[in-house]
Amino acid sequence: MMRIITIVCFFIIPACLLAQTDTDKLLGRAKDEMKKIRTGEQPDYIAAGKMLEDVVKSQPQNAEAWYYYGCVLDRYNHKDGETIINSQLSLTSNTSLAFENCLALSSDKYTGDILLLDPHTKLLAAWGAQALYYAYNNNRDSAEWCLKQAVQRGGINRTVTNYFRQVLDECGRGGYLFTTGDMYTYYLLYLQLVERYRPDVTCIDLNLLNTQWYPNWLQTKNNVTFNYSPEELAKIKAMRWDATDATIPNRYAAYGDTSIHWKLKPSQNGFLLRSDQLLLDILQNIAFTKPVYFAGDVPDNMKLFLNDYLQCKGLTYKLSPVKDATSDIELASRLKRLPVVSSELTTYLNNRDNIQVLNNYRFAYTTAAINLSRNGLTDEALQLIQTAGNKYPEDLLPFFADATRQWFLQLKDKATKGEKL
Numbered sequence: 001m002m003r004i005i006t007i008v009c010f011f012i013i014p015a016c017l018l019a020q021t022d023t024d025k026l027l028g029r030a031k032d033e034m035k036k037i038r039t040g041e042q043p044d045y046i047a048a049g050k051m052l053e054d055v056v057k058s059q060p061q062n063a064e065a066w067y068y069y070g071c072v073l074d075r076y077n078h079k080d081g082e083t084i085i086n087s088q089l090s091l092t093s094n095t096s097l098a099f100e101n102c103l104a105l106s107s108d109k110y111t112g113d114i115l116l117l118d119p120h121t122k123l124l125a126a127w128g129a130q131a132l133y134y135a136y137n138n139n140r141d142s143a144e145w146c147l148k149q150a151v152q153r154g155g156i157n158r159t160v161t162n163y164f165r166q167v168l169d170e171c172g173r174g175g176y177l178f179t180t181g182d183m184y185t186y187y188l189l190y191l192q193l194v195e196r197y198r199p200d201v202t203c204i205d206l207n208l209l210n211t212q213w214y215p216n217w218l219q220t221k222n223n224v225t226f227n228y229s230p231e232e233l234a235k236i237k238a239m240r241w242d243a244t245d246a247t248i249p250n251r252y253a254a255y256g257d258t259s260i261h262w263k264l265k266p267s268q269n270g271f272l273l274r275s276d277q278l279l280l281d282i283l284q285n286i287a288f289t290k291p292v293y294f295a296g297d298v299p300d301n302m303k304l305f306l307n308d309y310l311q312c313k314g315l316t317y318k319l320s321p322v323k324d325a326t327s328d329i330e331l332a333s334r335l336k337r338l339p340v341v342s343s344e345l346t347t348y349l350n351n352r353d354n355i356q357v358l359n360n361y362r363f364a365y366t367t368a369a370i371n372l373s374r375n376g377l378t379d380e381a382l383q384l385i386q387t388a389g390n391k392y393p394e395d396l397l398p399f400f401a402d403a404t405r406q407w408f409l410q411l412k413d414k415a416t417k418g419e420k421l
Helices: 020-039 045-058 063-077 081-086 089-105 119-136 140-152 158-169 182-193 213-220 230-235 274-286 328-335 352-358 360-374 378-391 402-416
Strands: 176-179 202-205 244-248 260-264 292-295 310-312 316-319
Touching (some): 020 045, 020 063, 063 119, 089 119, 119 140, 119 182, 158 182, 158 352, 182 202, 310 360, 352 360, 378 402
Antiparallel strands (some): 292 316
16 A cells, blocks of 8 residues: 655644545645746745645545645745745655655656646755755755755656756866756756766856845855955846847957957846846856856846857857857767667656756757758758657657647758758
C-alpha cells in the first residue's frame, strides 16, 4: 500500500472532516485563491492554506490537493525572490514532502492541474531556494546538502542535468552566463556546487537582479562590479523609459577599437526594470574583457534587445561587438556535440517543464537552419531540420506545445520545397 508521508501542519485544522462534496468545493475555492497570482493579484495564502489542510486531511489520496498544498507552503516560506534569504528549513522540508506525496500518488507523473510549475520542478525550487539561503550565509556544506536533497527526492533529473552541463560547456573560460527561471538557476547551482563543474563561469539570474540582496551578494563574491555605491544600488528601481541610444564600450584589444551602439527600448510597459539597469551596468563594466553569454531561451526584452550582437553557439548566445557574427560552420560543428536523448532512461518525460527545456535542442537546430536559409543555403538548412527530426523524435522528446510542433513542421515543409525559412 502506498505510504503517504505525514507533514507538520502550520495552520489551524478543524476537528471534523468534511464530506466528499464539501471537500471538492473547498479544493476548488483554494485553487481559485491561489490562481489569483496569474492575473497579478496577491492571493491570501493563509486562507488557502487552511482550506488545503482540510482537504489533504480528508482526502490524503488526492494528488492535486497535495500539489496545491505544497504550493501554498512554498509561498508561505518565501513569497518571492526577495524573501528567498529568509527560507526556513522546516518549511522547505514540509513543502518537499507535500510534492513528494503528490508524485507518489501520481506514480511519478502528475497530470493534474498546475499553478505554474510541475511538482518535480517545485521540489527543485524548494531545495534550491534553501540552498541559496545557505550560500548567501556562507554555509556551503548546507547548500550542497540541500541540492543533494533535490536529487534524492526527485527534483533533479540526469538527462536535464546533461542539458545544463552542455550550456556551461558553451561558455568560454571565466565567462558570464545570464539566465532566467528556476530550472537554470538551481540546476547550474547544483552543477557548480555539488559536482564542481565549471565553477569558473559566473551564472547570473536576471530575475533575481530585481531584488535587493542578490546584486549585493554577487558583488560581495567579487564576481560582479557595479558603478554604484551601496546606497545608490539600493535605490535603483524600475523607471519610465523611452527608446534611447545605448553603448557598451570595448576594452578587449583583440577586437580593436570597437564598441556596441544600439537603441535600448523599454523592456516592460514603458519601463526599464531594475534588472535591466543593472545588466547594462554589468555589461559596460565587463566591456568584452570576459566572454558574455545568454541562455538561448532568455526573452529579447531581458537581453536589452541586443539581438544583432548575439552570436548563436547552440544553446547559448555570445555577446559580440560585431553584428550578425554567427558562423554557420562553427554552429554546425557545435550542433554535432548536442547529445541525443536516451531511449533507456526516459524519466525526464514525467516532468512537463523538462520537455520545454529540452526542446531547446530542437530550437538550436532550427535557428541554424533559418540562418543557413537566409544565406541561400536551403539544402543545408533542410539537412539540419531533418537531423533535428531524426535526433529528437517525438516519442523521445515531445513538442512542449502544439503551436511549436506546427511551427517546426512548417519550417520542414518550406525547407523541403527549397523556400527560404
